[in-house]
Amino acid sequence: MMIAHPGSEVRVLVRSRPTANFAQELIEYLPDGQTVSVHQRKDSRKGVVNNQLSSWSFRLDGVLHDVSQEEVYGRVGRGVVLGALEGYNGTVMCFGQTGAGKTYTMTGATENYKQRGIIPRALQEVFHEVEQRSDHAFSVHLSFLEIYNETLVDLLASVRGCPGVGPGGMAVVEEAGGGVSVRGLSLHPVHSEEVALNLLFEGEMNRIIGAHALNKNSSRSHCILTVHIESRSRTLSDAKYVTSKLNLVDLAGSERLGKTGSEGQVLKEAMYINKSLSFLEQAILALADRRRDHVPFRQTKLTHALKDSLGGNCNTVLVANIYGEASQIEETLSTLRFASRMKCVQMDPVVNEHTDPVLQVRKLEKEIQLLKQELSIHNTLANRMGMSYDTLSETQVAEIQSQVRRYLEGSLDEINIVSIRQIQEVFAQFKQAVQQQEQKVKAQLCQNYTLVEKAQSTAGSTAAKSQGSQGTVGVVEGHGFGVGLAVPSDRHIRLLSPGRTKAIKTKELASQGRKEAVEGRSPGPGKQVESVNPVQRDREGREHDPQNQEPQGPQEPLRTDSPPPKAEAFEDFKAERGSEINRILKENKVVLLERRARLRELTECVNTAKREIDSTSTALHQWRDKRQSQGQFVSAEGVPVLDEAELSLTLRLRELKTQYRQQYEELRGTKAEVSYCQHLVDQCRTRLLTEFESWYNESFLLPEEVQAMLRSGGPIRPGLVPVYKALALEEDEQDHFERLRYELVADSPSAISFYNAQNRTVQRRNYSKAMSQTPVQKTTPRGSGRSKLPAILSVI
Ligand code: ADP
Ligand code: MG
Helix, strand or coil: CCCCCCCCECEEEEEEECCCCECCCCEEECCCCCEEEEEEECCHHHCCCCCCEEEEEEECCEEECCCCHHHHHHHHHHHHHHHHHHCCCEEEEEEECCCCCHHHHHCECCCCCCCECHHHHHHHHHHHHHHHCCCEEEEEEEEEEEEECCEEEECCCCCCCCCCCCCCCCEEEECCCCCEEEECCCCEEECCHHHHHHHHHHHHHHCCECCCCCCCCCECCEEEEEEEEEEEECCCCCCEEEEEEEEEEECCCCCCHHHHCCCCHHHHHHHHHHHHHHHHHHHHHHHHCCCCCCCCHHHCHHHHHCHHHCCECCEEEEEEEEECEHHHHHHHHHHHHHHHHHCCCEECCCCEEEECHHHHHHHHHHHHHHHHHHHHHHHHHCCCCCCCCCCCCHHHHHHHHHHHHHHHHCCCCCCCCCCHHHHHHHHHHHHHHHHHHHHHHHHHHHHHCEEEEHHHHHHHHHHHHHHHHHHHCCCCCCCCEEECCCCCCCCCEEEECHHHHHHHHHHHHHCHHHHHHHCCCCCCCCCCCEEECCCEECCCCCEECHHHCCCCCCCCCCCCCCCCCHHHHHHHHHHCCCHHHHHHHHHHHHHHHHHHHHHHHHHHHHHHHHHHHHHHHHHHHHHHHHHHHHCCCECCCCCECCCHHHHHHHHHHHHHHHHHHHHHHHHHHHHHHHHHHHHHHHHHHHHHHHHHHHHHHHHCCCCHHHHHHHHHCCCCCCCCCCHHHHHHCCHHHHHHHHHHCCCCCCCCHHHHHHHHHHHHHHHHCCCHHHHHHCCCCCCCCCCCHHHCCCCCCCCC
């Protein structure tokens, strides 16, 4: 088989028309069967006869001289035809002067079976192969195009049932994959060689035959018969199929104008022919030159129509037909030159493989069916009967919805996993529940606040921010917790309380001048880091605002398109919307501080009492030890009695212990109160900050995704701490808490539960570290069971 290998060149063979006057002295076929030498007398036409010869040698792929039509087909056509049946595009093209035998080579003598040409033999071979290759289903179509004076003609338009040319006329159109097709050219399904031959003859009949000086029957047009082949495997139920185009091209004569002596219509024909052939040559030259990435295919209809049939993804064979008489030597030379140029064109044929979407779907459906059966077998083996893998029904979806709802409410402990579809539906229902919740919250917010469009309030927010910036100068970088809020300028809605709107308007006026001064100096969006200075507290818990201090550092460039600083906004919030909760917070703090002071007092009292108990107890023991060594002191009745000193010590100790117990009881109560107050203060503060956060976000134009992130507790931006978290860990507070913390000895049973409870609270508050650092002061009281008392409580 002569299928081109990737990267090989176009095959070119020379065929000479037999003639009695073969110019043996001018045309020489070398014995290698591939080389043609042409000798030309210099200037013979200019009358200078000097018998000097110029010689040219052309090395091609084969010389067909005195060769039968059958052999020509074997050497020229067969490989291309078989390649087309495999899915490779193929082109057989005859080139040469009129009368050189192109039509004879392509079509042959129609009246003589033995002399039939490449086209009928190719058609025969195609159908022969189609019959042989029963494992493939082929579909074959024919089209027959003539290009006459740059006009496209459908040579099979006369065939019965032909749809006819559409409104746009015929045109060469480029296809998606780089190929070309002719719009409006009829495609005829062909099931047998006979039908195909009928179409060929019909087309031949329709050819426009021009009168010509050299050959009356010679065609003055280019003809392209295309066999469209599509094949699908019958054995593999594959969605893949291959297609190919087999172009059989009979070009118009290549002789030059001057020679024909044509005039009128014939001259015009010759001009067109020359034009198209010279563009064909240009296209061939461009194709042969690998450095050129543009090939001028579109210059004529011929080259455009042959765009995907000359080299490239195509097996191309060219037959250069020559008329070997001495008078035709110049045409012969020009034909051979064209042939050798064509030989340089590279081919890279590949099988045109496609996937049929309909078949692909069918194939996948079959596979799904099979896998379902497979699954049902597995389920049977695993004792899981009655499983369905179809799309969930409405009832099933409703059941899942109810499960999810019950799960969220807490009345259902778990949702059993049944199938992938069910899991997906469970997730979908969760999503729906979350979305509904979100909408509910949003609706509530909209009800509670006045909705103001960004457009109306831009000036206000800008001004408010400018004003705020003035206050935060020097604080921006040095202190504070960076809370970055990159706010895109579009898609903003502001939620403002009526009071807030008023406040902003006042500030707007106040900061007008400043705003103008800073405009145009702001960094790009997304780079802004808005700083919030924490509200600082002194030891007594009084708040003082560092923003009221004098500016210290260099001034930070101010932005005109961002929300006001949080510290400032926080103050506003406390004064307005958060005033009630802030008042409660303050009240709670006062109570807390008072209770803490009492706790400190009591702790000192208890410790003093404990120390006295210890010293009294020691004195008593010492006295007893001393007296024991002196003998037992007894009354007149012989009953042991206490002496006066011992009695007074014992009474004092009892008194101290009672006092201690009372004070200790009070201390326990106070401690519980402190703990409770602390809890209340924490709660109030958290609420104040949380409400502030959401108010701030809603008021100052956060895009939805950032708000969503805040809601979920995620970081706004890596490295930045949300303000409420930051504020909740004020250092002063932490110190304070640490200072007041004390430990109870483990040997007091009542202290253990208190200790545990306190410990849990402390852990919850994330102060466990501080806890472990506190020194534990232990004094084990001497003496027996009854007088067991807690050790001294540490007061720092
Ligand atoms: P073209 O199509 O190139 O103009 P044709 O194929 O019409 O030329 O050939 C011109 C004449 O020469 C025709 O009558 C044809 O039968 C004859 N002819 C061409 N080549 C051969 C050949 N190899 N053997 C026999 N006759 C040939
Ligand atoms: Mg011809």
